[in-house]
Amino acid sequence: MSATTQRLHQIYQTLFTQHGEQHWWPGDTPFEIMVGAVLAQSTAWSNVERAIGNLAAKGKLDPHAILHARHYHFAAWIKPSGYFNVKAKRLKNLCRWYI
Numbered sequence: 001m002s003a004t005t006q007r008l009h010q011i012y013q014t015l016f017t018q019h020g021e022q023h024w025w026p027g028d029t030p031f032e033i034m035v036g037a038v039l040a041q042s043t044a045w046s047n048v049e050r051a052i053g054n055l056a057a058k059g060k061l062d063p064h065a066i067l068h069a070r071h072y073h074f075a076a077w078i079k080p081s082g083y084f085n086v087k088a089k090r091l092k093n094l095c096r097w098y099i
Helices: 003-019 030-039 045-057 063-068 071-077 084-098
Strands: none
Touching: 030 045, 030 084, 045 071, 063 084, 071 084
């Protein structure tokens, strides 16, 4: 671990000890937070919420379900987030890594 990485880790630990968990990013699970982070690129959060809502309503807010979804359907569900074809590919790659 580099000196810079160690120093950043120290700073993080100090801040976490002083202030605790911040809960600043909405999401019920770590996976949902990761999906939200990808969908949030170049769009308003309200559009991300709509896209995540679409996935949840279809029962597809799950890495296995996303990987097995047809591109056409998956892209349509996340369309409110903009750049949906690119984000669909990126989310599938994230799911491959995550699994």
